[in-house]
Amino acid sequence: MPSFEVGESIPPDTAHAVSVSLPTWSSNIGYEEGQEWVVSRMTTGYPRFFIHLSIAAFADELVAKFGTKNTRAMLFPTRQIAARCSDFLKSRAPAELVGSISAVHLVLDIEKPAAKALEPLRPTISALLFAPEVFPFAKQYWQHSGDGVSSRRAEFCHGLFRDGLLCVDDGPKSPLQKPYRGPRRYHRPSSIDAGTVTLVNNGGSGGESQETSRFLEERFGRNLELSFLDPARSAIRRRIAGALRSDNELSKSPQPEMESNTRGVVNLREEDIYLFPCGMNAIFNSHRALLGARGSMKTVNVGFPYVDTLKILEKFGPGCVFYGHASESDLDALEARLEDGERFLALFCEFPGNPLLTCPNLVRIRQLADKYDFAVVVDETVGTFANINVLQFSDIVVSSLTKIFSGDCNVMGGSAIFNPNRRYYAALTAFAQKEFEDTYWPEDVIFMERNSRDFASRIDRINANAEAICDVLKPHPAIKQLFYPRYNESRPNYEICRLPGGGYGGLLSITFNHRDQAVAFYDAIETAKGPSLGTNFTLTSPYVLLAHFQELEWAKGFGADPDLIRISVGLEETDQLVGVFKSALKAAEETGHAVAK
Template sequence: MPHFELGEAIPPDTAHAVSVSLPTWRSNIGYEEGEDWVVSRMQTGYPRFVIHKSIQNFASDIVAKFGTPGHKAFLFPTRRIAVRCLAFVKSLAPPAIAATLDTVHLVLDTSKPSARALVSLSPNISAVICSQEAFPYVKQYWQHTGDGVSSRRAEFCHGLFKDGLLRRDDDLPASIPASPKPCKGPKRYQRTPGVQTPKSTPSPGLSPDRDLETTASAIPDVQESSRFLEERFGRNLDVSFVEPAKSAIKRRIAGALRSNHELTTAPPPEGEMAANTRGVVNLREEDIYLFPSGMSAIFNSHRALLGARGNMKSINFGFPYVDTLKILQKFGPGCAFYGHASEADLDEIERRLESGERFLALFCEFPGNPLLTCPNLRRIRELADRYDFAVVVDETIGTFANINVLPFADIVVSSLTKIFSGDCNVMGGSAVFNPNGRYYSALKQFAHAEFEDTYWPEDVMFMERNSRDFVSRIDRINANAEAICHVFRASPLIKTLFYPKYNESRANYEACKVANGGYGGLISVVFHDRRQAIAFYDAIDTAKGPSLGTNFTLTSPYVLLAHYQELDWAKQFGVDPDLIRISVGLEETEHIVAVFKEALKVAEQSVEGNGDGNGAKTIDS
């Protein structure tokens, strides 16, 4: 196992890493407390919580040019998202603080030849500039919605800004369109008629509605633009493959893509989508939407349901990932929260429905994070059909290689950042609309009017490459997770093991498990003695930091990181403050089993003839 220093990026030497090393229990607490000995050493962090340095640098330059000294800027990919951020802050912040907000919209200066090829990339940036007092409110929007710019987008657009190719919209000449229409995707892949681009040369991104005479006259500009893209992206991105990459990702999510060979710009085979593993033969590629993060998929699914069905409360069923609950509470009329996901909770919901109460949707995870509890989707679907509410299922933990939840849901969401990617170097999310759902037509109508494709092309290409071996990786991870479970089950130190195969809700998991599926790569454990939990975490020879679903085993005192300010609240739902969560990776099984046995041995030795078990000295030492 590689050794990770405090604050080092995970994976190391990765410019756009998604995790960061917090190698001791104390360092996790130091991070939550904002202690300088931790925070000052952090090279990066989980992108929705710790703003990437490339984004910070670009934001600082925008403030320096357009803002007020001492102010900060948050960067978003479109004007509409920035406007939604403003509305959110104004709904929460005191008027005097909200009045400090300003926006700057940066767009391409297409009067310059080298910028013309970039129109299809839509490299626009909208900055919300705020005072220090308004910063926490804007940060909430950034964190909860996942709609901020990615670090790769910021890096690329910052270069354009420095070169004078990205300019404030009201500074452009009147003859220059301020907001070029973004490429909408397949027509099939928006290829320019009559123009053949060699595979090795980045596509110039010409607008498909330009006639051939105009195109021919623009060849010198095209050559200049191609050179510009080559210099900017290098070998990371041939833009002629962006739309095929999106198509491949969507078909992978549908369980329809049978081949993982190199991409081509040729249309995918006819009928491929019909033979998918979701069990929905009329599922189309256009029913799958890609987002820059998993939370963006959840947030925009909630927006779509509010737009399609009206302003009603939702239900958050089961102990949730932190920002899902925040979205349902803060955006719209609020939600009813049932943190146990039990049959008794469903009984109570049914009583409320029978009394005439109505809800927008029920949101749940399958399994839940971190307790791996599985709600009864069959019963939830029956209630939804009877009482007219939508069902949104987050399948991130289970993954569609192990489970099939689409027949029970109106929308299935997932964080592609996790095991779908595996490499821990790119963010992404997806939402699948069930074409047989009651609200499908209304959702599609909303999406047609409101959906903005903000998934940055370079992120798309990394996600497509990373996910090619997704299914084969799942098999190995399933096997490793079960082997580690056997180690924990044999240990007298473990008070509770959380894993779908051994939880009380196993029958609910089995009802959705696919024929060759397993039980996933996430495990949570609680020790009898807190000191043993701390000793185990400090000793375990794995990567240690936030996130999950990585190709390498990643260990985290999850509750400390996700719920540090609300530990007592979490505890009432069975979520122990000292719970340790393990995201299992692809290591050789014998080796990873030995790693866990050794850490348990250290944990056992840590309390022999020592103290009263409160663990206070261990934390402070």
């Protein structure tokens, strides 16, 4: 098993890595407390929590050119997104600081010949500049919404800026930001696939297309065939639909309509699947779409959620009613409110939840939604659509493609599926057609497509490895509780959604009888240790400590123990993994004996 130093990227030597090494319990506390011995060594971090160094470098250069000495900047992909963040800052930051907020919008200088080849990429950047005291509020927006620029976009656009190919755009809307529906096969009333473009016409014989091809390939790297961008987007969508299990040879030819899928929705179309730059952005935009389609109403969150989901529902819109246990009694309480006349926009839940792996009763939730007129949004990231089918109960299904769909921990992505058979479908797609922007950067699309080709086969291996680790953990006397869909009380709810041949996923969590045992286990276990999940390698994290450091008692009230350890199981050899966990358990057991004495 590899060994990582504090602050080293996971995977190592990866410019756009999604995780970072926090190899000891004390290093996790040091990170949360901002201790110099940890934060000064951070080469990267989870992208919505840690602003990538390439993004920070570009922001600093824009401040130097357009700001003052006492200014900070945050970068967004488009003018419209920067405006949303600006509105958030004006509603949250102290009134005396609002005047410090300004914006700079950069677009291609199409008067320059070298920029012509780049027009299809729409490499826009919008920078918000503000006083340093405003930064914490801007960081909230960045973290919750997932609307910030990707590190690859920032890196690419920084190069253009230095080459003089980006210029300031003072107009209300750049021509490069106009909605673009992409290839003709997507031109249907419900499609909002803005920005799906054919970058290179390699079939032509003209010197201009060959020159364009060379220019783009050199900009992106010769191993990225940008002429395959459209097919790559299509392949990602079809894999998400369960209509394309693998594809090692992408075709540039237009694909026929999907004839079947594993989602159980016969009329599901490729254009019902929307791609976003990260999973949280899929959730954020799904919430936006519901507010736009149905009006301003409170939402319901059932089950202990990933931290930013609840923050979105609380901070963007009229508020959220939270039922944190995902229990039948929670649904009883919700039903009582509905019977008393309260009405809600939507119910959001995870299936299973992170990190407690609890599964809400989707059958009952669907019945309540149909009776009392609210939408159901299910996050399937942990369960994965290779194991479960939740679209049958949902209006929208969201997922973080960053996780197991990618596996390689080097690119972000998210998706949302609008169920064509639900009552809000027409209103949602109408909102999306008008308001959604495609900001998924082409380089990230290409990496995601390549990473996801073997998604289905990886799931089988990860399911088996997780079961083997559970067999080691479950009977061990040091373990207080094992959280895994197969062993939780909510297993019947999981089974209703489990596909034939589907497993129980690669995520599990454990608590120990004593805190010292948790610390000893974490410090001893020879896996990668850091944030994120769904990686091709096993990744361990003191999840509650990291995600809820400022609200540990609140989390504990919903069963999320401060000393909980979350394990994302990878593709390693099963016997090797079992040995690693047995060794770490031995360290915990020895600590337990010392505590007992």
